[in-house]
Amino acid sequence: MAEQFVGKASEFKDGDRQIVRIGEQEIGIFKHEGEFYAYSNFCLHQGGPACEGLTIARVEERLRPDKTSMGLHFTNDMNFVCPWHGYEYDMKTGEHVSNRKLKLRKYEIVQKGNDVYVVA
Amino acid sequence: MSSPKSAKSPKATTSAKAGKAVVKSAAAPRSKAADGEVFAGEDKVNFVKAIWEGVPSKEAKTSGGSKSRVEETKKGKSGKDKPKADKAKADKAKADKAKVGKAKSGKSGSDAAPKVEILRKMSAPVRVEARQTPESDAALALVATLEAKFDAGELDVLTPEATQALVGVICRIYGANQESGNKYSLLSGRAAISGTDAMITCSALLKAVDLQVFELGMWQSWSGI
Known part of the structure; x- marks a missing residue:
């Protein structure tokens, strides 16, 4: 495992993404709320480009005490969605939102000054 | 040599073999040099990669060649073997990119030559800053009040007349903005x-x-x- 330079931090705006190939691995690097996250770009479902789809806030259905619905609401947590079949992953953990046992491989990000490295 | 009976009855294979057959059939369109030995006992990552990249031929395995989604898409779906000249050209381009990566990496501290290849950069969606008006602020405050009451189960928070008036004016404002070229999503x-x-x-x-x-x-x- 070595640190691989992937870009300058100043080149990433909040919400930007970059897909890189390091050896045989494809990695999606996200900048979200000032933090960097890096995940394998191979969807756990059928190997689609998991990190290249829509980024969307998580939808929750709020319930009243009697369990009747108060409707669907977006939360402040952001997810990204595989464009092939809609597998949705948590931006901060890489976990599949409806089955937390499924998790994209997460890569460590090291920031040295303005340089961003992925440990892969 | 397998018996003719087993060759003619794929249903009789074990579940592991059935799984292997699925992999081969899925990978076949991408790589015609699929061999049956590759997937025995391999983990899910390799399974997924094989689905995506196709089963590598023995030649590709020895040369360490691995095609990306992007490269495959750009080159079309011919699936034919490339001439050696093309392969050499691709190797040269790859080496050039590696050099660029090395120059960029500068003080990475790693002894190994960087192998990073940037495939795509995707920018965040552009957000247009709209002019804030007092009416907008008042509307947002009203919406917050209505949502809170509605969420609390108060379905009659708006009378039919008020609902009709609100929907009517929103339709007119939204339609006029769209037609004048000020396009934005309704929700x-x-x-x-x-x-x-x-x-x-x-x-x-x-x-x-x-x-x-x-x-x-x-x-x-x-x-x-």
Whole structure:
């Protein structure tokens, strides 16, 4: 495992993404709320480009005490969605939102000054 | 040599073999040099990669060649073996990119030559800053009040007359903005409504102005909206 330079931090705006190939691995690097996250770009479902789809806030259905619905609401947590079949992953953990046992491989990000490295 | 009986009855294979057969059939369109030995006992990552990249031929395995999604897409779906000249050209281009990566990496501290290849950069969606008006602020405050009461179960928070007036003025404002070129989405990401809500409201709007769904379809195809 070595640190691989992937870009300058100043080149990433909040919400930007970059897909890189390091050896045989494809990695999606996200900048979200000032933090960097890096995940394998191979969807756990059928190997689609998991990190290249829509980024969307998580939808929750709020319930009243009697369990009747108060409707669907977006939360402040952001997810990204595989464009092939809609597998949705948590931006901060890489976990599949409806089955937390499924998790994209997460890569460590090291920031040295303005340089961003992925440990892969 | 397998017996003719087993060759003719794929259903008789074990589940592991059946799984392998699925992999081969899925990978076949991408790589015609699929061999049956590759997937025995391999983990899910390799399974997924094989689905995506195709099963590498023995030649590709020895040369360490691995094609990316992007490269495959760009080169089309021919699936034919490349001439050696093309392969050499691709190797040279790869080496050049590696050099660029090395130059960029500068003080990475790693002894190994960097192998990073940037495939795509995807920018965050551009957000247009709209002019803030006192009416907008008042509308947002009203929406917050209405949502809170509605969430608390108060369905009659608005009278039918008030609802009609609000929907009417929003339709006019939104339609005029769209036609004048100031295009934006009717709902923001945060205002989640269900598909059922949307269909009920759309149906009621069409009914209120005496339009049929086929007329909406015709208008959409003519106007391109």
